[in-house]
Amino acid sequence: MLFEGTPFEINRIMIVRFIAAAVAILVIVVAARRAKLVPGRFQVVVEMVLDFCRRQIAVETLGEKLGNKYAPIITTIFFTIFFFNITGVVPFLNIAGTSVIGLPLIFALWVFFLYIGAAVKKLGVGGFLKGALFPAGVPKGLYVLLTPVEFLQVFLLRPATLTIRLFANMMAGHLLLALCFAATSFFFFEAANGMKVLGVVTLAGGFAFFLLEIFVAALQAYVFAILTAVYLQMVLEPEH
Amino acid sequence: MIAGQLVTAAHGAVVAAAEETPNPLLPETYDIVWSLFIVVVLGFVFLKYALPKIQAVLDERTEKIEGGLALAESAQAEAQAALAEYQQQLQDARTEAARIREEARNEGAAIVAESRTRAQAEAARIVENAQRQIEAERQQASVSLRTEVGALATELASKIVGESLEDEVRRSRVVDRFLDDLEASTAGAAADAGKGN
16 A cells, blocks of 8 residues: 555555546546537537536526536536446446545535535525524424524534445445355355355345446435535525 | 354455444545545536536537527518518509509590590581581572572562662562562461471
8 A cells, every 4th residue: 555654545445536536537528628519429428417417406406596506516526426436336446436434524525615605605604594593484482492403404414414325325335245246256166065056146136236336326426416405405595 | 154154254344344444434534635635636627627618518509509599580580571571562562453453444434435525525516517507508598599589579570560660779678578478478388387297
């Protein structure tokens, strides 16, 4: 491992992240450079993803005006998290860049500061705190219960759940795949002859989980992006 | 035995994973450092370069399509207006032609009527002239007849009576009386003839 013991240590997962980030940058930069009025196939696919982020995630949640404003950030989050997730099923990489907590945490903190900053900028510190901690249309007495809960929600639970949901999903997926393939290897090469057939079962299970992980990679990126939009919407328009 | 081996293998995998990150919820410093670095680079590339560029192309495309649609729409509207105008002109021309035809017909009728009137007037005039001429000639004939018949009668009477009627006054009186008688008798005869008819 490079720079072992320093803050710049580079292990296998860091390398996987570098590769994923490089591929993501390559894809988007090539798409941007070759962007033409009449799109080719590659551009159509990239535009489809970007359009999905803009319309189905940003505008759908935040409305036309805010949606278009925050669409680039939401798109970036969806796009890059997907690339970090998908490395979990890419041969020879075999681990998701988001399966160690640092990267999900940084993304979650980005979202956290994004929605706090956006709300303070739009409503002022007082307006933001009032909207976030004292939801309208609730009897005054209930604020005793509600305000601490809302406080935890806004300042701790939202970023924490964003981080842990992504990280835990990707790590669990990795463990499942590792377990299935390790068991298959064990049954095929080390277990008694009669037990070898069990290897077929674990191999089939591994294959199924492999497919599931592709789906999970996309799903978790989508969940992260749509929660970003939802959190923005909740602090920017607290009256809804 | 086999189950035990399986558990050991699985345990091995889990332990291996756990050994990499002793507490998976507590990030290592290098993890944070590199994650931050990667996210900043990605964010910069995506937000400052790639997405705005792609979005600009998308906007341009939308604009082009909308512009094209608007152009087509205006062209169609123009064509429709031209067609309407053309049809209006055609209608006007038809109306005008009909009007001119009607006018010509009226004019023709007027001309025919006028010529007829003029011809009738001309005919009437000619007839009147002829009558007048006939009357004049009749008068003249009557005068000359009166003179000649007077002279002849006087001469005859002189011969018969032997009395000279040379005297102008007397002669004239005699002739006039004779002619009056003659006229009266002729008128009576004409009246009888008219009755007879």
